Amino acid sequence: xxxxxxxxxxxxxxxxxxxxxxxxxAEEYFARTQDWTFHLSKPxxxxxxxxxxxxxxxxxxxxxxxxxGLEVLEFGAGTCWASRYLSQLGCAVIATDISPTALKIGKxxxxxxxxxxxxxxxxxxxxxxxxxxLPDNSVDRIICLHALxxxxxxxTVLSEFGRVLRDGGIAGxxxxxxxxxxxxxxxxxxxxxxxxxxxxxISQIWRDAKACGFTDIKLAVFxxxxxxxSPTEFEQLLKGGPASKRFAQALxxxxxxxxxxxxxxxxxxxxxxxxxxxxxxxxxxxxSSLICRADxxxxxxARVENNGKxxxxxxxxxIGAVQLGCHxxxxxxxxxxxxxxxEALMDGDGLPVLPxxxxxxxxxxAPLPAGEYVLEFDMVSxxxxxxxxxxxxxxxxxxxxxx
Numbered sequence: 001x002x003x004x005x006x007x008x009x010x011x012x013x014x015x016x017x018x019x020x021x022x023x024x025x026a027e028e029y030f031a032r033t034q035d036w037t038f039h040l041s042k043p044x045x046x047x048x049x050x051x052x053x054x055x056x057x058x059x060x061x062x063x064x065x066x067x068x069g070l071e072v073l074e075f076g077a078g079t080c081w082a083s084r085y086l087s088q089l090g091c092a093v094i095a096t097d098i099s100p101t102a103l104k105i106g107k108x109x110x111x112x113x114x115x116x117x118x119x120x121x122x123x124x125x126x127x128x129x130x131x132x133x134l135p136d137n138s139v140d141r142i143i144c145l146h147a148l149x150x151x152x153x154x155x156t157v158l159s160e161f162g163r164v165l166r167d168g169g170i171a172g173x174x175x176x177x178x179x180x181x182x183x184x185x186x187x188x189x190x191x192x193x194x195x196x197x198x199x200x201x202i203s204q205i206w207r208d209a210k211a212c213g214f215t216d217i218k219l220a221v222f223x224x225x226x227x228x229x230s231p232t233e234f235e236q237l238l239k240g241g242p243a244s245k246r247f248a249q250a251l252x253x254x255x256x257x258x259x260x261x262x263x264x265x266x267x268x269x270x271x272x273x274x275x276x277x278x279x280x281x282x283x284x285x286x287x288s289s290l291i292c293r294a295d296x297x298x299x300x301x302a303r304v305e306n307n308g309k310x311x312x313x314x315x316x317x318x319i320g321a322v323q324l325g326c327h328x329x330x331x332x333x334x335x336x337x338x339x340x341x342x343e344a345l346m347d348g349d350g351l352p353v354l355p356x357x358x359x360x361x362x363x364x365x366a367p368l369p370a371g372e373y374v375l376e377f378d379m380v381s382x383x384x385x386x387x388x389x390x391x392x393x394x395x396x397x398x399x400x401x402x403x
Contacts (some may be wrong), residue, residue, distance in 0.1 A: 029107065039079040058081060077147075091163075220260040271309055272311045279392065302343070324377060372398075
């Protein structure tokens with residue numbers, strides 16, 4: 001075998017190079033790129049690559065249990081396509097990478113494709129290969145997409161993850177498998193560019209992660225290539241027929257070279273109203289019907305009970321603040337005023353409403369024109385969801401407004 005085609009041992013590559021030298025090579029990988037089109041178009045830069053990137057991102061995204069307002073660190077952000085999507089979801093994103101050129105391309109991406117709405121501005125942070133320049137316990141989530149296997153010192157990086165992640169936080173990873181370094185593409189990348197294409201040993205990662213303060217690990221089971229079946233085979237699969245065994249075999253074959261996993265730090269944070277799951281309420285309104293004048297403030301009494309699993313945040317919380325809302329319907333049953341009124345559950349900052357707690361409140365709404373209406377009361381979590389979307393029951397009150 002020619003020397004130029006000798007198999008590269010990734011461990012020898014790492015041992016024979018310093019962190020600074022490898023950082024320089026990673027920067028050169030991006031810096032030599034004259035046309036940024038491919039990087040700016042990710043994850044749609046390649047028809048072959050797009051399904052893998054999108055599905056990996058979706059699986060990690062779901063496992064991270066995100067909500068608006070969370071501080072999220074993307075490690076190895078590269079040109080920041082995933083960071084931009086996280087910003088669009090309302091996360092406060094910190095994109096970090098060892099390549100200043102990659103982050104420069106990422107800033108260009110944000111400029112060319114601005115995030116819609118009033119979302120937190122991203123921060124771009126250069127990584128020196130040793131320490132993430134953030135305070136202890138400063139981020140809620142970490143996302144790492146196809147980046148950890150490029151790191152020559154994963155123990156150090158995992159230690160930094162454990163340091164900057166808050167208790168109750170989650171770090172999500174999409175990485176290749178334990179024989180990644182020996183694949184033809186990895187060998188070509190290491191030979192051509194000198195970058196690290198490391199194997200991903202979950203057992204070793206978990207040993208290192210436990211030493212860094214992580215308390216649990218879970219691996220995701222999913223499939224990127226679609227497993228195509230006829231209608232008959234599909235029905236058989238649902239019933240545990242022969243197709244289910246073939247699917248299990250195809251799934252195992254795919255997962256051989258995939259490691260998508262999550263590391264958890266500390267006890268899970270208490271579920272609160274920034275997450276739509278667990279939002280449920282019992283609403284009581286008095287009187288059950290009402291007559292008032294067109295120039296008269298509409299006044300009712302309400303008692304609301306938190307019979308869900310999530311803590312209701314007070315008005316001062318902003319995102320996720322729970323209030324009693326009201327829609328107005330006309331006599332034909334059509335919506336007359338969507339989200340007509342929101343009533344805070346307490347004055348001032350207030351306190352969170354815990355599951356099984358109840359709050360009494362006087363509802364005072366602006367006058368309506370003369371006519372026949374139905375007032376529909378529902379709880380609402382600010383910028384998150386109306387409770388009815390979870391199946392929580394609403395209360396309807398007929399209203400007659402005289403001239």
